[in-house]
Amino acid sequence: MPGAIPAGRLLPPILAVFALLAPAAHAGNAEFDAAIGKLGYGRCHMDSCDFFTIDTAVPIASTKEGTLFAISDRVWSAGYKAHGDNDLHEYDRPPVSVGKQSSEISMVFCSKTKPVVFNYYDDKWNSVDLRPGDENSVFGATESAYQFYFAACHHFITHDPVSKNMALKLGYPFANEPAKIDAAPSEENRQPLDMVK
Numbered sequence: 001m002p003g004a005i006p007a008g009r010l011l012p013p014i015l016a017v018f019a020l021l022a023p024a025a026h027a028g029n030a031e032f033d034a035a036i037g038k039l040g041y042g043r044c045h046m047d048s049c050d051f052f053t054i055d056t057a058v059p060i061a062s063t064k065e066g067t068l069f070a071i072s073d074r075v076w077s078a079g080y081k082a083h084g085d086n087d088l089h090e091y092d093r094p095p096v097s098v099g100k101q102s103s104e105i106s107m108v109f110c111s112k113t114k115p116v117v118f119n120y121y122d123d124k125w126n127s128v129d130l131r132p133g134d135e136n137s138v139f140g141a142t143e144s145a146y147q148f149y150f151a152a153c154h155h156f157i158t159h160d161p162v163s164k165n166m167a168l169k170l171g172y173p174f175a176n177e178p179a180k181i182d183a184a185p186s187e188e189n190r191q192p193l194d195m196v197k
Helices: 013-021 140-154 164-170 192-196
Strands: 039-045 048-062 067-079 102-110 116-121 124-129
Touching: 039 140, 048 102, 048 140, 048 192, 067 140, 067 192, 102 140, 102 192, 116 140, 140 164
Parallel strands: none
Antiparallel strands: 039 048, 048 067, 067 102, 102 116, 116 124
């Protein structure tokens, strides 16, 4: 996903060892499983759509709340020619251009109660708290984070970042809770390992 740490950037040593030297798939968590090697869909905006492929998902640590994964992924964008004001860029249409893929490392805390996606940009980790199934918490800037989270944690590839029915099926409580519209970028200085302290 755009904004994740480039694979060549330095990570804290322990994360770099797990994320870059680990086997091609994670050790297998009974509750969480990544869609390794599958084409993932990110946000479409204006005349561009984002895509990703997860290459590895390595468990770093677990708590009773969830499991932190280091995700090695490739991201790219494709350009489309709009066909009207309500064009949704349905992904299956041939693009007019395809951007170059870049390899990155993202961190995802897979949790039914505190799901978070971490991206590295502006020389720091930035986190986005998620509420899978709560349609009021999904908006432009968070769409790709939700789609990436579902793929990284549940082997679920979706065009729909809300995916309310799937969120309910997976046991996320947010669809049945009162709406929370301000569920976007969170604690500014939070680091991935803070999730497993």
